[in-house]
Amino acid sequence: MKVSNGVSNSATDETRHEGLDALLPDVFAADCASRGILEHVVSRWGVLVLASLLEGTLRFSALRRRIGGVSEKMLAQTLQTLERDGIVLREAKPVIPPHVEYSLTPLGRQAAHHVWTLAHWAESHVPQVESAREAYDEKRA
Amino acid sequence: MKVSNGVSNSATDETRHEGLDALLPDVFAADCASRGILEHVVSRWGVLVLASLLEGTLRFSALRRRIGGVSEKMLAQTLQTLERDGIVLREAKPVIPPHVEYSLTPLGRQAAHHVWTLAHWAESHVPQVESAREAYDEKRA
């Protein structure tokens, strides 16, 4: 991809990440495709869809019940985006009434694992963040 | 409000991807505070701010140059949110012209590490995702 654009990405760059590849498509570049992928998986509902499907295959309505507050529209949209990116697998059985199952592709399982780690981190640091917020708010009251 | 205090929270278990029905402060619950934290951290610019600051302390303008496409307004907004959450540390030197440095708190370094992992994953899977998209688009053309 774009390793040759304006934003210094070459080897003579300042301190890069120790040990991590410095020669990839760059999320910092505004036009890099990795930004788009990242956006999809960490989107508001994308995170929760991936975390849900990590538990196993789910139907549309089950997914909707699992994820508190998601609208039918946003769930459908999120699933389509992730399906297109090869992260979620959609299997529709041609019966009436419709029966559609969603699961993770191998690629999706990788993403979901990372996303889950993040979600879990957030869950376990709620108290710390809340006390930080109190301190912050008090300091400017 | 939140079930964050007192309830089964201190389970810092990393590998429980199955059968997690009603066990912890739950990102799946619409009203759980962890959702908010997660949103801040994985927000469009939040991800990139954290990844940038992982490389070291940066000034406002340096951050802006580092992150392609971010506007002044959104950068300021993102930094404030993360500062309030105790993730980013802001240090303003009372000189003219102003000199403000941003860095990560210990808490922020944790978040940034997870976020970086995700960003790196996205970067390294651009080709796979792009070919998945082609296949998807072709199948419905």
Next chain:
DNA sequence: CGGCATCCAAAAAGATACTG
């Protein structure tokens, strides 16, 4: 330089109704 306030355009999200 590092903001903040304001205004405006655009995109995302929600509610609702309808369909195969």
Next chain:
DNA sequence: CAGTATCTTTTTGGATGCCG
């Protein structure tokens, strides 16, 4: 059941101007 279509509301983001 699993969506789509349409409409409205909300949120987001960019541009601009001002200020310490």
